[in-house]
Amino acid sequence: MTTKDTLLTDSAHVNGVDIAYVDKGEGDPVVLLHGFPDSHYLWRHQIDPLVEAGFRVIAPDLRGFGGSGKPQEVEAYDMRTIVNDVVALTQHLGISKAHIVGHDWGAAIAWMYAFLMPRRVDHLAVLSVGHPGVFSTPSIEQRAASWYMLFYQFPGVSEQLLRRNGWRLFKEIMGGEGDHQRYPRELAKPGALTAALNYYRANRSPESELRVEGNFPPVLAPTLGIWSSGDKALLEEGMTGSAKFVKGSWRYERVEDASHWIPLDQPEQVTKLLLGFLGTEKAAAVPTRRRRL
Amino acid sequence: MSVEHTGVDVVVVGGGIAGASGAANLAANGLSVVLLEKQETYQDIVRGEWIAPWGLREAQILGVEDAFGVGGAWEIREWTQWDETVAPAEAETVDMTRFVPGVGGPMSFPHHTVCELMAEQAEESGATVVMGAQRATVTAGLHPEVRYTHQGEDHLIRPRMVIGATGRGCTVGRQVGVSMATSVHHWGGGLRVSGLDDWPMDVQAMGTEDDKMFMVFPQGDGVARLYINFPTANRERYRGAEGMSRFIADFELACLPDRGKAVYAAAEPLGPLKLWPSVAMFPEQPIVMDGVVLVGDEAGNADTVLGTGLSCSLRDTRAVCEVLTGGDDWSPGAFDAYLAERKFRMERLHFGADIIAKLHCEFGPEAAARRRRVRALMADNFAASVTGLLNMVPPEDVPDFGFSEFFAERLFRETV
Ligand SMILES: Cc1cc2nc3c(=O)[nH]c(=O)nc-3n(C[C@H](O)[C@H](O)[C@H](O)COP(=O)(O)OP(=O)(O)OC[C@H]3O[C@@H](n4cnc5c(N)ncnc54)[C@H](O)[C@@H]3O)c2cc1C
Numbered sequence: 001m002t003t004k005d006t007l008l009t010d011s012a013h014v015n016g017v018d019i020a021y022v023d024k025g026e027g028d029p030v031v032l033l034h035g036f037p038d039s040h041y042l043w044r045h046q047i048d049p050l051v052e053a054g055f056r057v058i059a060p061d062l063r064g065f066g067g068s069g070k071p072q073e074v075e076a077y078d079m080r081t082i083v084n085d086v087v088a089l090t091q092h093l094g095i096s097k098a099h100i101v102g103h104d105w106g107a108a109i110a111w112m113y114a115f116l117m118p119r120r121v122d123h124l125a126v127l128s129v130g131h132p133g134v135f136s137t138p139s140i141e142q143r144a145a146s147w148y149m150l151f152y153q154f155p156g157v158s159e160q161l162l163r164r165n166g167w168r169l170f171k172e173i174m175g176g177e178g179d180h181q182r183y184p185r186e187l188a189k190p191g192a193l194t195a196a197l198n199y200y201r202a203n204r205s206p207e208s209e210l211r212v213e214g215n216f217p218p219v220l221a222p223t224l225g226i227w228s229s230g231d232k233a234l235l236e237e238g239m240t241g242s243a244k245f246v247k248g249s250w251r252y253e254r255v256e257d258a259s260h261w262i263p264l265d266q267p268e269q270v271t272k273l274l275l276g277f278l279g280t281e282k283a284a285a286v287p288t289r290r291r292r293l
Numbered sequence: 294m295s296v297e298h299t300g301v302d303v304v305v306v307g308g309g310i311a312g313a314s315g316a317a318n319l320a321a322n323g324l325s326v327v328l329l330e331k332q333e334t335y336q337d338i339v340r341g342e343w344i345a346p347w348g349l350r351e352a353q354i355l356g357v358e359d360a361f362g363v364g365g366a367w368e369i370r371e372w373t374q375w376d377e378t379v380a381p382a383e384a385e386t387v388d389m390t391r392f393v394p395g396v397g398g399p400m401s402f403p404h405h406t407v408c409e410l411m412a413e414q415a416e417e418s419g420a421t422v423v424m425g426a427q428r429a430t431v432t433a434g435l436h437p438e439v440r441y442t443h444q445g446e447d448h449l450i451r452p453r454m455v456i457g458a459t460g461r462g463c464t465v466g467r468q469v470g471v472s473m474a475t476s477v478h479h480w481g482g483g484l485r486v487s488g489l490d491d492w493p494m495d496v497q498a499m500g501t502e503d504d505k506m507f508m509v510f511p512q513g514d515g516v517a518r519l520y521i522n523f524p525t526a527n528r529e530r531y532r533g534a535e536g537m538s539r540f541i542a543d544f545e546l547a548c549l550p551d552r553g554k555a556v557y558a559a560a561e562p563l564g565p566l567k568l569w570p571s572v573a574m575f576p577e578q579p580i581v582m583d584g585v586v587l588v589g590d591e592a593g594n595a596d597t598v599l600g601t602g603l604s605c606s607l608r609d610t611r612a613v614c615e616v617l618t619g620g621d622d623w624s625p626g627a628f629d630a631y632l633a634e635r636k637f638r639m640e641r642l643h644f645g646a647d648i649i650a651k652l653h654c655e656f657g658p659e660a661a662a663r664r665r666r667v668r669a670l671m672a673d674n675f676a677a678s679v680t681g682l683l684n685m686v687p688p689e690d691v692p693d694f695g696f697s698e699f700f701a702e703r704l705f706r707e708t709v
Pocket of ligand 1: 306307308309310311312329330331332339340341342343344345426428429458459460461462464481483569588589590591594597599600601602603604606
């Protein structure tokens with residue numbers, strides 16, 4: 001009855017789940033990965049300009065969000081599983097190497113994709129969320145700063161608690177940022193809130209944050225990090241400190257007058273930054289693994 | 294020639310709070326439902342946007358409460374009783390979150406988006422929602438008929454039951470021979486605004502100063518619905534091109550902190566300014582007959598000053614849905630409990646509305662003196678504020694003494 005907020009063009013069953021996605025344009029592929037609690041729709045201002053600039057844009061709804069499948073078990077949301085969704089989707093589309101762009105959880109997935117699958121990554125652009133090596137040791141200040149962390153501070157945060165009294169707690173946490181009016185509508189759909197919260201439940205529980213996860217393979221791709229000064233959730237150090245995990249070239253851009261939702265708050269600037277970066281450098285030379293004879 | 298639809302159990306005429314919630318509930322319970330709404334798309338036609346905790350309880354029972362939260366409802370937790378009879382810093386604050394178990398405070402919401410979501414929910418549950426249904430005409434009887442026009446085409450439905458829910462226009466009621474006696478106590482104006490960043494979003498205001506009763510109901514994120522009730526003699530005051538700015542400027546009030554600067558200096562209109570006579574409606578014939586039952590404003594309602602119209606509409610709908618989903622007897626007699634409960638409820642609401650209107654929507658030195666006296670009485674004896682409970686809990690849960698002539702007399706006694 002109403003116009004739905006969707007640009008989706010296709011859907012595919014990959015890695016055991018239905019993934020809905022946008023596939024638009026021709027040229028070098030760019031994969032856009034949204035975060036919590038968004039969908040491909042986060043990238044609505046970037047998709048067409050990228051297509052016009054000669055890219056093939058792939059923007060999936062990550063599992064648990066938007067039009068994609070929403071398994072209800074926590075284990076289904078392990079980061080590696082989600083990285084594998086992206087691998088499987090790109091394989092399904094006949095794409096072997098792509099520019100990877102991510103925001104929020106999508107950035108965390110992009111980082112992991114980049115260091116686990118270096119051959120599949122051309123350029124890497126990450127918004128808001130820095131490399132997990134930096135992120136896994138948040139300062140007290142960072143913990144306190146954010147709605148983002150609220151989920152960790154209240155590990156028992158439940159669907160019921162967030163929905164109660166007209167989604168009051170959820171609205172308080174979100175404030176007036178991002179697509180705040182749209183999120184509850186999306187999350188009210190059957191199974192959607194549980195799926196979205198499972199990202200937090202499956203990853204980075206307070207206990208696992210205490211575990212020191214060293215030894216990340218280096219990121220070889222040319223990498224662009226973008227952070228916004230209006231981000232109430234994440235500190236700039238999280239992004240700038242990521243430099244030391246990147247062996248390819250590293251660029252950092254700080255965006256002013258934008259909340260955590262940079263692609264929505266500064267749409268043109270984000271498009272410009274992406275167009276000025278993707279495909280401009282030689283992709284990483286990935287050392288071929290030595291085979292034993 | 295008209296298109297005929299068969300196999301329909303219930304036609305709901307009017308997709309406001311009463312009709313849309315009913316269609317959603319009936320469809321979810323497996324009935325074949327058609328909802329006819331005359332608007333092409335839901336617009337801000339200025340209806341109630343403050344719903345009492347007891348109304349939210351009804352929404353929970355009907356299974357439509359998420360339409361509120363998701364459609365932009367904001368729980369209001371406190372009511373600070375600013376009024377010309379008290380200094381701004383001394384106004385008392387009531388915690389509104391604890392009156393009804395399982396429900397928090399009242400909610401303030403954009404009315405049209407919530408109706409739209411309820412209609413969407415009805416559709417998702419299998420109802421047919423016809424937006425832009427024109428000239429709906431209902432004939433009552435053992436085999437009722439509904440005719441309407443949609444996109445230039447005539448349609449005919451012969452359902453088992455018709456629910457009339459066209460609101461204060463009482464279109465279905467008039468077609469089936471129900472007329473309304475009305476009384477108007479004062480006029481009101483309503484406007485939805487944004488930009489109230491300095492207004493505490495947890496706090497609502499409702500008070501009187503000079504010749505206006507003002508209300509501020511926050512909807513979160515700097516948005517609020519503003520109302521002003523004013524004497525009928527002044528009903529032209531917000532008309533004309535400058536009406537909107539006069540309306541906003543009138544929130545400069547000595548009884549608000551900082552003279553109401555957080556409102557009058559900041560408010561940006563988000564919709565139309567609507568002016569209406571605050572009318573109470575009393576049906577003069579039975580609202581149930583063979584094949585037709587009326588709900589919501591169409592069945593009669595108390596003065597809007599009470600802010601219970603939405604809750605009443607949902608209560609009506611719930612009662613009617615219980616009959617329609619509870620068994621095969623849809624004859625008028627099956628609705629006896631609904632009629633009895635509604636009669637009792639409306640008597641209490643009309644009684645309470647008279648008290649509130651007399652207290653807050655009468656103006657001038659005499660009325661202010663009365664308000665001062667009543668406030669003193671309430672401060673002395675909390676029981677004197679019993680009428681205010683009608684905003685929070687259902688009428689049957691308000692203590693009986695609040696509805697006696699003796700109480701009203703005590704309250705308004707001009708000399709102590
Ligand atoms: C300005 C104002 C402020 C109010 N404030 C409050 C408040 O704060 N709290 C509160 O609880 N109550 C309040 N009320 C009362 C409350 O809005 C009503 O009691 C409630 O909206 C009634 O709901 P309803 O569905 O019966 O009617 P309505 O809300 O009037 O809905 C009727 C619907 O039927 C449609 N319709 C009308 N005629 C036809 C037709 N012929 N064919 C098809 N469709 C038709 C209309 O387009 C509309 O969508 C207020 C009322 C007004 C006017």
